[in-house]
Amino acid sequence: MCGIIARVGDGDALGEILGGLRNLEYRGYDSAGVALRTEDGIDVYKREGETDALVDAIGDRTPDGTVGIGHTRWSTHGAPSDANAHPHTDDEGRVAVVHNGIIKNHESLRRELRADGHTFTSETDTEVVPHLVSRELAAGADPETAFRRAVDRIEGSYALAMVVADEDAVYATRSGSPLVLGLGSAANYLASDVPAFLEFTDRVVYVEDDEVVVLDGAGYRISDPDGETVERAPETVEWTAGDAQKGVYNHFMRKEIDEQPVCLRQTVDGRLDVEGRADGGEGGGGTPVLDALPPGELSGIANVVFVACGTSYHAAMYGCVLLKRLGIPATAMPANEFAHDPMPVGDETLVVAVTQSGETADTLASLRAADASPARTLAVTNVVGSTAARMADDAVFIRAGPEIGVAATKTFSSQVATLAMLAERLADDGAGVGATTPGGAAVSEAAGWSASLASLPDLVETVVEDGGAARLAEAYADAEAYFFIGRGTGYPVALEGALKFKEITYEHAEGFAAGELKHGPLALVTPATVVVAVFTGRNDDVTLHNVREAQSRGAPVLGVGPASSTAARDAVDEYLEVPDADPELVGVLANVHLQLLAYHAAAIRDRAIDKPRNLAKSVTVE
Ligand code: M6R
Numbered sequence: 001m002c003g004i005i006a007r008v009g010d011g012d013a014l015g016e017i018l019g020g021l022r023n024l025e026y027r028g029y030d031s032a033g034v035a036l037r038t039e040d041g042i043d044v045y046k047r048e049g050e051t052d053a054l055v056d057a058i059g060d061r062t063p064d065g066t067v068g069i070g071h072t073r074w075s076t077h078g079a080p081s082d083a084n085a086h087p088h089t090d091d092e093g094r095v096a097v098v099h100n101g102i103i104k105n106h107e108s109l110r111r112e113l114r115a116d117g118h119t120f121t122s123e124t125d126t127e128v129v130p131h132l133v134s135r136e137l138a139a140g141a142d143p144e145t146a147f148r149r150a151v152d153r154i155e156g157s158y159a160l161a162m163v164v165a166d167e168d169a170v171y172a173t174r175s176g177s178p179l180v181l182g183l184g185s186a187a188n189y190l191a192s193d194v195p196a197f198l199e200f201t202d203r204v205v206y207v208e209d210d211e212v213v214v215l216d217g218a219g220y221r222i223s224d225p226d227g228e229t230v231e232r233a234p235e236t237v238e239w240t241a242g243d244a245q246k247g248v249y250n251h252f253m254r255k256e257i258d259e260q261p262v263c264l265r266q267t268v269d270g271r272l273d274v275e276g277r278a279d280g281g282e283g284g285g286g287t288p289v290l291d292a293l294p295p296g297e298l299s300g301i302a303n304v305v306f307v308a309c310g311t312s313y314h315a316a317m318y319g320c321v322l323l324k325r326l327g328i329p330a331t332a333m334p335a336n337e338f339a340h341d342p343m344p345v346g347d348e349t350l351v352v353a354v355t356q357s358g359e360t361a362d363t364l365a366s367l368r369a370a371d372a373s374p375a376r377t378l379a380v381t382n383v384v385g386s387t388a389a390r391m392a393d394d395a396v397f398i399r400a401g402p403e404i405g406v407a408a409t410k411t412f413s414s415q416v417a418t419l420a421m422l423a424e425r426l427a428d429d430g431a432g433v434g435a436t437t438p439g440g441a442a443v444s445e446a447a448g449w450s451a452s453l454a455s456l457p458d459l460v461e462t463v464v465e466d467g468g469a470a471r472l473a474e475a476y477a478d479a480e481a482y483f484f485i486g487r488g489t490g491y492p493v494a495l496e497g498a499l500k501f502k503e504i505t506y507e508h509a510e511g512f513a514a515g516e517l518k519h520g521p522l523a524l525v526t527p528a529t530v531v532v533a534v535f536t537g538r539n540d541d542v543t544l545h546n547v548r549e550a551q552s553r554g555a556p557v558l559g560v561g562p563a564s565s566t567a568a569r570d571a572v573d574e575y576l577e578v579p580d581a582d583p584e585l586v587g588v589l590a591n592v593h594l595q596l597l598a599y600h601a602a603a604i605r606d607r608a609i610d611k612p613r614n615l616a617k618s619v620t621v622e
Pocket of ligand 1 (some may be wrong): 084090280293309310311313354355356357359360363406407500503616618619
């Protein structure tokens, strides 16, 4: 994790770097720091805590400088502290470095450098880098050569940016951690993610692993490990600066919950052929159109393995249920499990990495494992130019716009909608042909979800506007624990509801397959625990058995489900309704209520909703 930024150009570097750090705080907020090239050399300011603490520490000292680097940290090596905050420097303070990632061989390098007389002031893995560079500089190397030689010595994952005294330049590289170049009119930028500089430019160049970038007064130069110049045309990102700002909202999470109708419209825009199913129109053949996967492209696929983490894993589980409905064998694995203990895959397997950021280390490790197999790979991601998008054989973008709140909300909805379209594409290509359900029937035919997906944004809008979750968050604020249950597509939604709740309220919350409650968790159910039951309109009668099991132990039950499910409504203590819809998509609507429930419960407890403790949005370490 961690966010890095670098800036070279005309005008004030400090203000732009601090602004960039605020926009990168979703990547970590244990400490923040900047290093500026000034007339006297390099000025470093760093502080434990968020960027605001750094701003306070800088106070009235507003150092001039047009060149600088900045960092916001999610701790891996060494506790959050001023000393462990980046940038890190060499003994003389003439080299300053910021780093996102992990340097695996830092201990042996530290021993080697200590033996050479270098002293260390932090517990971080990063600190070896400025010392390696300074040793090369002392030996007579120019800054770029010194930087390259230092990078040659380190093992692990990294995006690094460096400033040296006496040079109005920034040197940067990456391996396994993201780094994107932003080309502005008055300055150029390097950062872990586009929102860091989106206020100044939307023209970007994605840096590839092992490339070295030099920003200086002349502009920028990208070169390969041999020093050969790399020419790569800039791209324009579709995100706007406003997308990455809170606007009138108190929290990004709330803004992003409210944005879901708009995001879902973007997700499905131009991809659905609502009319064409019956007559099989050209191009989409009546099925969703996914540019990366034209009709016929997936015809050889017999089974699908999803790999993902956290909320994306829950979206993947949801996608799995959808595929199974269409008779396509599918399974979802936590990405870190697949990476180190993969299930057997073959050339008829499609491995689908679902990842908002496209940078989650566990998910990338899974993609690497899949790459080493005959399986075909696909990334379903929000970030164009992300590592996952570039690593996988193909990429489909969920088009949700930047998500800044650490708690994923709008991207879950857009992921599920994208996976529903993918499921239909697979079914229409005949994927999974020959598979049968346990009942014996071959079911591989498309489900016609296009019309339902087209109306999903409007339906989500009605849930976003419903105030029911706020009332229930207040009414049940004193519970000792919160258990979420569901079946079918309601099961991943229950898991997601529990994840969201625990993540931002810090309360004990767990999700279960509804039928599993009686196999152990029921021992925890008391009148002081709240059970939240997700109904989808499919097999709700069975879920109602599980509801009664909880109620007979005295637990209050909150139901979330379709307006017309009177049996569910009558059985539970409170009911949050969603508009009637295709049962397979009701889960997306129910999930919005659960997002709001978590949000309001966290607000009541005055939690750091956008930056929950110990977490970061983009987990770029395994
Ligand atoms: O960027 P990714 O979708 O790969 O991130 C995976 C998880 O870290 C992420 O979904 C996490 O669980 C959420 N931020 C939780 O709300």
